[in-house]
Amino acid sequence: MGRTRTWALAVCVVLAAALPIAIAVTTGLLIGAIVDAVKAGPDSPAAGTAVGLLVAIGAMVVVERAVMPIMAASASTLGRDLDRYLQERVLAAVNRPGGIAHLEDPAIQDEIRIVRGLGMSAYRPSQTVEALPTVLANWLGALGSVVVLFAFEWWLGLLWLIAWPLVVYRMQSDYARIGEEGYKQSTELRGVEYTRDLALTGPAAKEIRVWGINNWLVDRFDRTWRSAIAPVRDARRPRPLVVLASSGTILALNVASFALLSYGAIRGNLEIGALAVFIQALLGANSYAVGDEHFYLSYASVTVPKLLTLEERLSAEATAGEREPKALSAAVSPEVPEKAIRFEGVSFHYPRTERAVLSNFDLEITAGRSLAIVGENGAGKTTLVKLLSGLYEPSGGRITVDGADLATLDPQQWRRRVAVLFQDFSRYHLPVRDNIGLGAPEHAGDLDMMRAAAEKVGVLDVIEALPHGWDTVLSREYENGVDLSGGQWQRIALARALFAVEAGARVLVLDEPTAALDVRAEADLYERFIDLTEGLTTILISHRFSTVRRAERIIVVRDGLVAEDGTHEELLALGGRYAHMFNLQAGRFHTGSVVSGEGAADA
Numbered sequence: 001m002g003r004t005r006t007w008a009l010a011v012c013v014v015l016a017a018a019l020p021i022a023i024a025v026t027t028g029l030l031i032g033a034i035v036d037a038v039k040a041g042p043d044s045p046a047a048g049t050a051v052g053l054l055v056a057i058g059a060m061v062v063v064e065r066a067v068m069p070i071m072a073a074s075a076s077t078l079g080r081d082l083d084r085y086l087q088e089r090v091l092a093a094v095n096r097p098g099g100i101a102h103l104e105d106p107a108i109q110d111e112i113r114i115v116r117g118l119g120m121s122a123y124r125p126s127q128t129v130e131a132l133p134t135v136l137a138n139w140l141g142a143l144g145s146v147v148v149l150f151a152f153e154w155w156l157g158l159l160w161l162i163a164w165p166l167v168v169y170r171m172q173s174d175y176a177r178i179g180e181e182g183y184k185q186s187t188e189l190r191g192v193e194y195t196r197d198l199a200l201t202g203p204a205a206k207e208i209r210v211w212g213i214n215n216w217l218v219d220r221f222d223r224t225w226r227s228a229i230a231p232v233r234d235a236r237r238p239r240p241l242v243v244l245a246s247s248g249t250i251l252a253l254n255v256a257s258f259a260l261l262s263y264g265a266i267r268g269n270l271e272i273g274a275l276a277v278f279i280q281a282l283l284g285a286n287s288y289a290v291g292d293e294h295f296y297l298s299y300a301s302v303t304v305p306k307l308l309t310l311e312e313r314l315s316a317e318a319t320a321g322e323r324e325p326k327a328l329s330a331a332v333s334p335e336v337p338e339k340a341i342r343f344e345g346v347s348f349h350y351p352r353t354e355r356a357v358l359s360n361f362d363l364e365i366t367a368g369r370s371l372a373i374v375g376e377n378g379a380g381k382t383t384l385v386k387l388l389s390g391l392y393e394p395s396g397g398r399i400t401v402d403g404a405d406l407a408t409l410d411p412q413q414w415r416r417r418v419a420v421l422f423q424d425f426s427r428y429h430l431p432v433r434d435n436i437g438l439g440a441p442e443h444a445g446d447l448d449m450m451r452a453a454a455e456k457v458g459v460l461d462v463i464e465a466l467p468h469g470w471d472t473v474l475s476r477e478y479e480n481g482v483d484l485s486g487g488q489w490q491r492i493a494l495a496r497a498l499f500a501v502e503a504g505a506r507v508l509v510l511d512e513p514t515a516a517l518d519v520r521a522e523a524d525l526y527e528r529f530i531d532l533t534e535g536l537t538t539i540l541i542s543h544r545f546s547t548v549r550r551a552e553r554i555i556v557v558r559d560g561l562v563a564e565d566g567t568h569e570e571l572l573a574l575g576g577r578y579a580h581m582f583n584l585q586a587g588r589f590h591t592g593s594v595v596s597g598e599g600a601a602d603a
């Protein structure tokens with residue numbers, strides 16, 4: 001299909017280039033034939049030739065008119081195909097690295113901004129494809145016209161042949177320079193776009209109104225946009241010398257050509273037909289670089305190399321992330337972990353930061369048991385989960401699963417063994433079935449499995465009461481879509497994690513699973529906690545001690561190390577950090593008294 005369209009386009013381009021020249025030459029011949037026919041009379045052979053030439057011109061004009069829309073339509077379709085193809089490459093490239101560190105790299109975000117506009121905003125490479133046929137036809141037509149001028153004065157033809165490409169080259173490099181200048185402002189423009197999206201999209205809408213910051217947003221958008229775009233404006237400003245040199249050359253060539261033609265005609269060296277042909281040729285030669293299409297040519301030349309650089313960079317990142325070549329990645333059996341997950345002397349600092357979040361961190365997580373991790377804000381609890389799920393690699397030490405270094409395991413298979421409910425889980429603007437099914441996409445069609453997961457976290461009733469049940473889109477931004485309350489969203493996310501468990505995950509990580517739940521929902525979840533985590537290696541992170549105390553073992557993370565380790569009762573008896581935090585929270589529910597023991601800190 002694409003190949004046929006490409007061929008059709010090529011034929012159209014050749015026709016679009018050749019027909020104007022053919023029409024010009026035939027018109028010249030027609031003028032000569034008419035002069036002869038007037039002299040020889042209506043029945044003369046010259047009159048017959050004139051009629052024949054007239055019919056030929058008519059036929060060529062009809063074909064030319066038909067070719068143009070076909071050429072435009074084919075070019076537009078091919079252009080869109082190109083945009084889609086490039087978009088797919090961007091999506092694949094951005095998701096190639098297994099971790100997420102690259103998404104936090106400002107330089108990569110700048111490049112991603114450039115290429116994410118493919119197919120949507122300005123500088124679409126498809127515009128290059130759409131412009132190419134017209135530009136090619138122009139150039140071929142101009143070339144043909146110049147060849148005709150050779151027949152008049154070879155040196156004049158030669159001058160045209162040299163001058164125009166130089167002018168076109170100059171213009172193209174100017175356009176590309178302007179485009180590059182725009183891309184250099186990527187960081188600033190990201191800031192501008194962020195402000196714009198804050199104002200245009202849902203998440204901040206409530207705060208914008210409550211704080212009354214709409215005018216502030218508009219003002220900030222205006223200010224940052226002006227400052228980001230100023231260098232591009234400067235680049236756009238015509239450079240007088242270049243403009244003067246280019247237009248001066250073309251003007252001089254035109255003056256010389258028309259003067260020579262007039263001189264030849266006055267001296268009687270040129271017949272009227274020849275004069276007409278050369279004048280048409282001269283007009284054709286001038287069509288080399290006229291129209292917006294020439295500007296569009298530079299679009300792909302600026303954007304596509306950026307995409308290729310990004311791909312290269314992300315591929316390098318993906319390979320660098322694999323400590324062992326992929327072929328050596330060990331398969332992960334469905335029962336893993338059977339014995340333990342161990343953090344062995346793990347140190348970690350985030351990319352481009354100096355501060356160690358973990359230093360020489362040791363922890364053995366027994367398989368099939370539940371472990372709660374507590375610690376103050378910023379202690380590194382979520383970081384542990386990110387390392388465990390392979391989103392980042394330890395800066396030092398290693399994590400082992402049943403004795404095997406995590407870095408040597410097939411990352412995809414390992415991730416299928418781990419189900420994570422992140423504290424900042426995603427709220428997909430998709431049907432409920434996808435919001436839950438995405439926990440294990442390979443089982444996303446299994447409604448029974450999804451129902452089981454939803455039932456376990458008590459959200460099945462909510463789903464079945466939705467206007468379109470499992471097909472209801474969870475966003476008010478779509479027709480018939482609904483939004484959920486914070487707690488309902490949390491339960492949907494919890495169901496997603498449990499769906500992954502239903503599909504075979506053996507490690508369940510819950511980072512603040514009850515933060516948005518009401519008292520009854522939280523109590524319900526406790527009741528089921530033992531059932532939900534039965535046989536699973538469960539890691540629970542929470543600031544709610546009423547949740548934490550259900551775990552079989554609790555650790556306190558402090559200063560990048562395990563500061564305390566034991567059961568709820570053991571840690572209370574220890575009278576350390578855990579006991580202090582527990583009592584502080586429990587005290588809130590027992591006004592004026594600090595307590596310890598069963599029942600405290602239950603919300």
Ligand SMILES: Nc1ncnc2c1ncn2[C@@H]1O[C@H](COP(=O)(O)OP(=O)(O)OP(=O)(O)O)[C@@H](O)[C@H]1O
Nearest residue numbers: 104350353357375376377378379380381382383384
């Ligand atoms: N992507 C990141 N890049 C750089 N630093 C980060 C990043 N994510 C977290 N940090 C830093 O790492 C430290 C540990 O963060 P982490 O999210 O693991 O803490 P936490 O114990 O889960 O905290 P909380 O109880 O507030 O959820 C913090 O100082 C935080 O600022």
